[in-house]
Amino acid sequence: MIDLIIDGVLRGGIYATAAVGYVILYRSIKVINLAYGAMALLAAYLYWMISPQLGPLLGFLAVLPATAILAIVADRAVVRPMLGEPVVQIIAATIGLSYLIKGALLLVLQLIYGMPGYQLVPYDVPLLPRGFIDLGALRLDVNFFGAFLASVAAFGMLWVFYKKAPLGIAMRAMSNDRPSAIAFGVRPTESIATSWILAGLLATVSGVFYANTFGGPSGSVEYIGIKTLPVIILGGLDSVGGALVGGLIVGVTEVLGKLFLDPYLGGGFGEVFPLLLMVAVLLVRPYGLFGTERIERV
Amino acid sequence: MPAGVFFEKYEKVLAFIKWPIHKVALLIGLPVAFLWPLAFPHDYLIRVAIWIIVWSLAAAGFNLLFGLAGQISLAQGAFMALGAFTSIHLATNGIHPFIAIPIAGVIVSGAGLLFGLPSLRLKELYLLISTLAAQFFFDWFLRTEQMAWFTGGAYAKYAPPLTLGPLDLSYGYPLYLTVVAIAALHFYAVANLGRSYIGRALKAVRDRDIAAEIIGVNVFKYKLLAFVVSTYLAAVAGGLWAFALRSVSVESFTLLTSLEVLAAVLIGGVGRIIWGSLLGALFVVGVPEAIKYGLATFGVRGVDIALRDVIFGSLILAFLLLEPLGLVELLRKVKERVRLFPFRYFA
Numbered sequence: 001m002i003d004l005i006i007d008g009v010l011r012g013g014i015y016a017t018a019a020v021g022y023v024i025l026y027r028s029i030k031v032i033n034l035a036y037g038a039m040a041l042l043a044a045y046l047y048w049m050i051s052p053q054l055g056p057l058l059g060f061l062a063v064l065p066a067t068a069i070l071a072i073v074a075d076r077a078v079v080r081p082m083l084g085e086p087v088v089q090i091i092a093a094t095i096g097l098s099y100l101i102k103g104a105l106l107l108v109l110q111l112i113y114g115m116p117g118y119q120l121v122p123y124d125v126p127l128l129p130r131g132f133i134d135l136g137a138l139r140l141d142v143n144f145f146g147a148f149l150a151s152v153a154a155f156g157m158l159w160v161f162y163k164k165a166p167l168g169i170a171m172r173a174m175s176n177d178r179p180s181a182i183a184f185g186v187r188p189t190e191s192i193a194t195s196w197i198l199a200g201l202l203a204t205v206s207g208v209f210y211a212n213t214f215g216g217p218s219g220s221v222e223y224i225g226i227k228t229l230p231v232i233i234l235g236g237l238d239s240v241g242g243a244l245v246g247g248l249i250v251g252v253t254e255v256l257g258k259l260f261l262d263p264y265l266g267g268g269f270g271e272v273f274p275l276l277l278m279v280a281v282l283l284v285r286p287y288g289l290f291g292t293e294r295i296e297r298v
Numbered sequence: 299m300p301a302g303v304f305f306e307k308y309e310k311v312l313a314f315i316k317w318p319i320h321k322v323a324l325l326i327g328l329p330v331a332f333l334w335p336l337a338f339p340h341d342y343l344i345r346v347a348i349w350i351i352v353w354s355l356a357a358a359g360f361n362l363l364f365g366l367a368g369q370i371s372l373a374q375g376a377f378m379a380l381g382a383f384t385s386i387h388l389a390t391n392g393i394h395p396f397i398a399i400p401i402a403g404v405i406v407s408g409a410g411l412l413f414g415l416p417s418l419r420l421k422e423l424y425l426l427i428s429t430l431a432a433q434f435f436f437d438w439f440l441r442t443e444q445m446a447w448f449t450g451g452a453y454a455k456y457a458p459p460l461t462l463g464p465l466d467l468s469y470g471y472p473l474y475l476t477v478v479a480i481a482a483l484h485f486y487a488v489a490n491l492g493r494s495y496i497g498r499a500l501k502a503v504r505d506r507d508i509a510a511e512i513i514g515v516n517v518f519k520y521k522l523l524a525f526v527v528s529t530y531l532a533a534v535a536g537g538l539w540a541f542a543l544r545s546v547s548v549e550s551f552t553l554l555t556s557l558e559v560l561a562a563v564l565i566g567g568v569g570r571i572i573w574g575s576l577l578g579a580l581f582v583v584g585v586p587e588a589i590k591y592g593l594a595t596f597g598v599r600g601v602d603i604a605l606r607d608v609i610f611g612s613l614i615l616a617f618l619l620l621e622p623l624g625l626v627e628l629l630r631k632v633k634e635r636v637r638l639f640p641f642r643y644f645a
Contacts, residue, residue: 089564091423092560095557095560095561095614096612097611100611103606103609110601116600233424265444268438276431282416283419286424
């Protein structure tokens with residue numbers, strides 16, 4: 001039981017990392033990026049392609065700029081020209097972007113690697129070995145534990161960035177009150193581009209670590225983008241700390257749902273359970289548990 | 299938007315067929331829609347045409363919800379699946395398919411009503427996410443072992459043949475005629491819904507729901523109505539597709555279906571319920587099929603899904619960035635250009 005809860009908490013760490021990618025972007029442009037799952041999928045396969053040549057650490061570092069550049073392109077080419085249009089249209093554009101990324105990736109996989117689809121291909125050089133480590137009475141999955149540590153590190157870096165770095169402070173100001181921040185000399189393009197880059201980097205971190213927990217990338221890595229939605233909703237779309245709490249809640253409910261409800265309701269309910277929980281929370285608190293309430297005017 | 303054509307009488311504004319081009323389209327288009335399979339009696343073409351019409355029906359539902367009422371739903375695929383399985387079940391239990399499809403639509407609308415309830419408090423993004431949750435919930439629900447009696451589990455579920463008295467409508471041209479007739483009926487009803495007081499109320503809700511409430515529109519009621527009608531259309535489309543294919547499985551309608559419907563509406567024209575949905579479905583179904591066909595004639599196999607995704611994504615992006623009002627607006631510009639030829643509005 002305690003093992004399962006620990007498993008859920010560690011799992012939640014990955015979801016929280018992915019969620020922060022959504023949250024950072026939402027804070028700066030008030031849009032969620034539904035191409036996020038596709039970016040994580042791309043990162044997971046890119047790592048699979050280049051890690052045999054470069055080794056685990058260098059390979060991982062080499063994937064990071066790829067998604068960051070992709071994120072900048074997405075910003076410049078797709079989202080920025082559309083800013084100011086209805087939110088739903090921009091989200092639809094990110095859906096189009098995710099089709100484009102997935103199609104291009106599939107084309108490469110089929111033409112160069114001769115795979116029929118998004119097959120599960122084991123990592124030859126995994127970021128972390130599979131197995132367990134014993135910490136006192138606890139057994140921890142190495143992958144989940146590593147991913148959890150990585151997400152804690154990412155959270156720490158982000159916290160320092162938002163608190164200390166001038167750019168981070170500028171970004172907080174932008175999300176808080178855009179006109180006054182611009183009046184104080186914050187460049188909006190710079191802070192939006194930075195949030196896209198951060199979101200791209202986090203897509204790589206979560207995608208590669210998530211793929212690693214399966215032993216390699218497969219089509220299901222894309223679902224990290226969907227599984228994270230309850231996280232950001234529970235935590236509130238614009239709260240970085242909320243993402244951590246939401247991630248832990250979702251991780252634990254998923255594991256507990258699998259344990260207690262799957263036998264009665266059929267396999268896979270654990271995966272759907274957080275989504276239903278999310279709808280229930282939304283009905284009671286329409287802006288999530290930690291999100292700021294918006295006051296609407298006519 | 300082009301200027302220059304005005305109505306002088308109020309009746310003309312209210313008319314169902316307003317523009318000369320609509321008269322031409324109806325006079326030529328309707329017979330052509332019914333009769334072209336006689337000129338090209340090709341089974342494959344007819345099947346693709348049925349596919350397009352069924353998808354355009356689902357797209358019309360989404361277009362009503364999204365384009366008129368401003369609510370978004372990514373659960374259209376799930377509702378199509380529910381409609382398909384429900385109508386098959388009703389039909390195997392002795393209800394005539396033509397009655398079973400609308401009854402299934404009404405039953406599934408109940409589910410739509412349930413998942414439309416959050417729209418009272420949720421907007422845009424949050425609504426999108428909660429309907430996405432609905433899609434995933436139904437996807438899981440229909441795959442569970444407990445529902446295997448309903449969906450056929452890992453196997454396909456077979457529909458009884460479509461017949462009307464002694465007539466066998468379950469193949470080729472007769473099937474196509476049936477589908478077109480049913481779809482035309484629904485399109486007519488939805489178009490009228492769009493231009494009646496209900497349509498105006500929906501537009502008010504879309505443009506500013508708080509303002510709509512102040513001028514006396516019951517926002518919640520109309521939001522739910524939009525959800526119910528769009529679910530009904532999706533379910534009818536699913537039912538038609540089930541009887542056209544004769545066998546459906548859980549894999550027939552997934553999140554991809556919902557996204558295809560969304561793409562159809564975005565490409566065709568948001569808020570243009572009939573033409574937007576028809577043209578969008580034509581694009582969304584026709585282009586990948588054309589690619590597949592073209593690649594097959596050149597002997598290239600296996601990459602059609604990848605290419606379809608790339609072209610799909612590019613089309614969605616291109617339309618959203620360059621022509622947010624879709625194909626219908628594009629055609630309208632062409633029409634205005636032709637009408638004013640050799641002059642034009644802009645240099």
